[in-house]
Amino acid sequence: MASLAEKLKNGQTIVTAWSGLAVPILSELLARSGYEAVTMDLQHGQHDLASARDAFAAMSGLNAHRIARIPVGDFATASRLLDLGAEAIIAPMINSAKEAQAFADFMKFPPMGRRSWSPHRAAMLAGQDVETYFQRANQDLLALAMIETKEAIEALDDILAVDGIDGVFVGPSDLSLTLSNGAALEPNSPATAKIAAEIASRAREAGKIASIFCLTAEKVHESREAGFQLMAYGMDMGLFSQAATDALKACKP
Numbered sequence: 057m058a059s060l061a062e063k064l065k066n067g068q069t070i071v072t073a074w075s076g077l078a079v080p081i082l083s084e085l086l087a088r089s090g091y092e093a094v095t096m097d098l099q100h101g102q103h104d105l106a107s108a109r110d111a112f113a114a115m116s117g118l119n120a121h122r123i124a125r126i127p128v129g130d131f132a133t134a135s136r137l138l139d140l141g142a143e144a145i146i147a148p149m150i151n152s153a154k155e156a157q158a159f160a161d162f163m164k165f166p167p168m169g170r171r172s173w174s175p176h177r178a179a180m181l182a183g184q185d186v187e188t189y190f191q192r193a194n195q196d197l198l199a200l201a202m203i204e205t206k207e208a209i210e211a212l213d214d215i216l217a218v219d220g221i222d223g224v225f226v227g228p229s230d231l232s233l234t235l236s237n238g239a240a241l242e243p244n245s246p247a248t249a250k251i252a253a254e255i256a257s258r259a260r261e262a263g264k265i266a267s268i269f270c271l272t273a274e275k276v277h278e279s280r281e282a283g284f285q286l287m288a289y290g291m292d293m294g295l296f297s298q299a300a301t302d303a304l305k306a307c308k309p
């Protein structure tokens with residue numbers, strides 16, 4: 057299977073499921089359902105290192121890429137998740153080139169960054185010997201910086217210019233909160249979509265990957281049209297509770 061990085065750099069688009077529930081078999085089921093990637097959320101979701109490790113293991117052998125989101129500023133956790141087999145890390149609230157560089161330092165081996173060595177579990181999951189893993193890591197493992205504040209938009213070109221940053225990931229909820237100074241939570245508004253589309257086109261111009269969190273399937277289509285390549289859509293908790301609601305409704309006398 058081509059790596060996540062190869063697919064995205066070749067222009068493919070991918071939808072990742074979003075896992076907040078620290079139950080590895082749910083990530084396996086999402087992968088078995090046909091999602092091409094599953095993202096473990098350690099920022100707002102219930103995942104920790106152990107549950108992310110077990111979810112990655114539960115997905116192994118299936119055609120789904122392993123992604124994780126770290127808590128704000130917790131770049132050491134990015135390295136640890138890479139060591140456990142993550143193929144891309146999403147870092148929230150990256151607001152400056154300095155923060156982007158600090159993130160990249162934990163994601164890339166020298167000379168691009170300062171990631172410390174010992175990815176034996178990751179090499180095992182990638183089906184590589186450690187030498188091959190080392191040769192491929194800096195290009196194959198993606199550092200995605202979340203753009204979700206006014207400051208981040210102002211610093212966008214500088215963030216995109218950081219060598220070890222492979223792309224951006226737009227958080228439409230926080231973006232709408234900061235752009236309205238806390239007056240409105242409008243992740244699906246046309247105004248938020250317009251700014252997201254501008255971020256995508258600036259990322260693409262810089263030769264970087266544009267990705268985004270979507271709250272509806274319509275947003276996935278709209279984002280693809282706007283040049284986004286990696287779209288997160290489908291949260292385990294929401295999918296499960298919607299399916300339960302629908303199942304019960306269908307049984308009503």
Ligand code: 3PY
Nearest residue numbers: 227228229230231269
């Ligand atoms: C946002 O929309 O702010 C996000 O972080 C999506 O998870």
Ligand code: MG
Nearest residue numbers: 148204227230
């Ligand atoms: Mg956010």
